[in-house]
Amino acid sequence: MTTTLTSTGPPSAGKSATGRERNRYAAQAGGFAAPALLLVTLVLYLPFLWTGYLSFTDYTGLGNANWVGFDNYANMFSDADMRTAMLNTLYWVVGTIALPVGIGLALALLVHGLPGSFWYRLPFLLPYAISGVAVGVVWTFILQTDGALTQALRFLHLPGADLQWLIDSPLNTWVMIGATTWQGAGVNALLFGIGLASIPPGPVEAARLDGATGWQLFRHIYWPMLRPLTTVVVGLAIVGSLKTFDVVWAMTQGGPGNTSQTLALLMYKRTFIDFKWGSGAAIAVFLTVITVVAAGLYLRRQLSEAKAVN
Known part of the structure; x- marks a missing residue:
């Protein structure tokens, strides 16, 4: 009986070689990522740090910045204008989630499965190509005092002709949310339409054979399968609503008054x-923190619920 011995080298040789190769790949990946990280640092993190520093000073754009500690933050929360701005921003968050997202989902469901469904969504998608300032200009013409909407309501003898759409508060905020809905509902409809098209036909056909129609199909088939996409759409809506500026500036400049x-x-x-x-700068830091926290909490909750379901 002959025994053949095969030399395989030290047991750790293969592992160390693999480790060196992994480190080499990591170093190469870091080299490729370094320019992007440097760019992000220069255009995002450094300005934010500078803004954070200014929030603790009385800087006026000229001269020296004198350190005042937390005075700007204390004055910010005791300011009536700040409370009004926070309430209006809350209106924007609620309205932007309920209207553009809700209407976009409804449009996608209505045209789903119809021949040439893209052409039904196209008229709602076109306003998305317009800038926020242009949307504000168009809707200012419609909603201004004695504007197109008021004249149309007066001509048709319909209620609402006496309303001051851009003057009365909080009506002015809600009509501006309506203008943003006109711009954003179409792209949400497109996103939800893509999500509906990606749903496999098997579960839908099985549910229909079991007698499910309308609301039952939406609740038990479409909505659960659209949930990952809905998480992204609503998350983007929350971030966008917290940063709302262009439409408001074009339509009312924050007025009348504030x-x-x-x-x-x-x-x-x-x-x-x-x-x-x-x-x-203090308001900018506060707004950044609120945006990051709101988006982070929402996404964390949605992802944790998705894991629980799976």
């Missing part, structure tokens, strides 16, 4: 109109 201004608009006014850069 009744329709948002946090982003108040930040702009404090910095570039009142030249209170420290106060504006």
